[in-house]
Amino acid sequence: xxxxxxxxxxxxxxxxxxxxxxxxxxxxxxxxxxxxxxxxxxxxxxxxxxxxxxxxxxxxxxxxxxxxxxxxxxxxxxxxxxxxxxxxxxxxxxxxxxxxxxxxxxxxxxxxxxxxxx
Numbered sequence: 001x002x003x004x005x006x007x008x009x010x011x012x013x014x015x016x017x018x019x020x021x022x023x024x025x026x027x028x029x030x031x032x033x034x035x036x037x038x039x040x041x042x043x044x045x046x047x048x049x050x051x052x053x054x055x056x057x058x059x060x061x062x063x064x065x066x067x068x069x070x071x072x073x074x075x076x077x078x079x080x081x082x083x084x085x086x087x088x089x090x091x092x093x094x095x096x097x098x099x100x101x102x103x104x105x106x107x108x109x110x111x112x113x114x115x116x117x118x
Contacts, residue, residue: 044075051086055095060102070100 050072057065057080069084070077086092 049090051090052095057100
């Protein structure tokens with residue numbers, strides 16, 4: 001009866017005495033928190049080109065473009081101007097009477113969206 005615990009103990013000690021195997025070298029670079037503390041996980045969704053036509057566009061430099069077109073490709077602005085040519089598969093949106101303005105998700109403080117209590 002005593003042979004079973006002794007055998008188990010011998011097996012456990014033999015397992016601990018073996019040399020650990022090294023992990024294969026990784027090709028990935030180590031993460032550098034100081035260089036990029038909050039990395040983005042955003043990935044663009046594939047979409048057809050979109051042409052917004054005949055809008056009033058305010059640029060980031062303060063210019064106001066009347067009756068302007070804005071072409072989006074892969075979720076990014078590809079061109080701004082008048083009478084832009086767009087690919088045949090582009091979704092065309094008539095934006096007459098609409099304004100297109102520069103914006104950022106961080107341009108308005110969150111506290112500005114909360115009504116004041118009185």
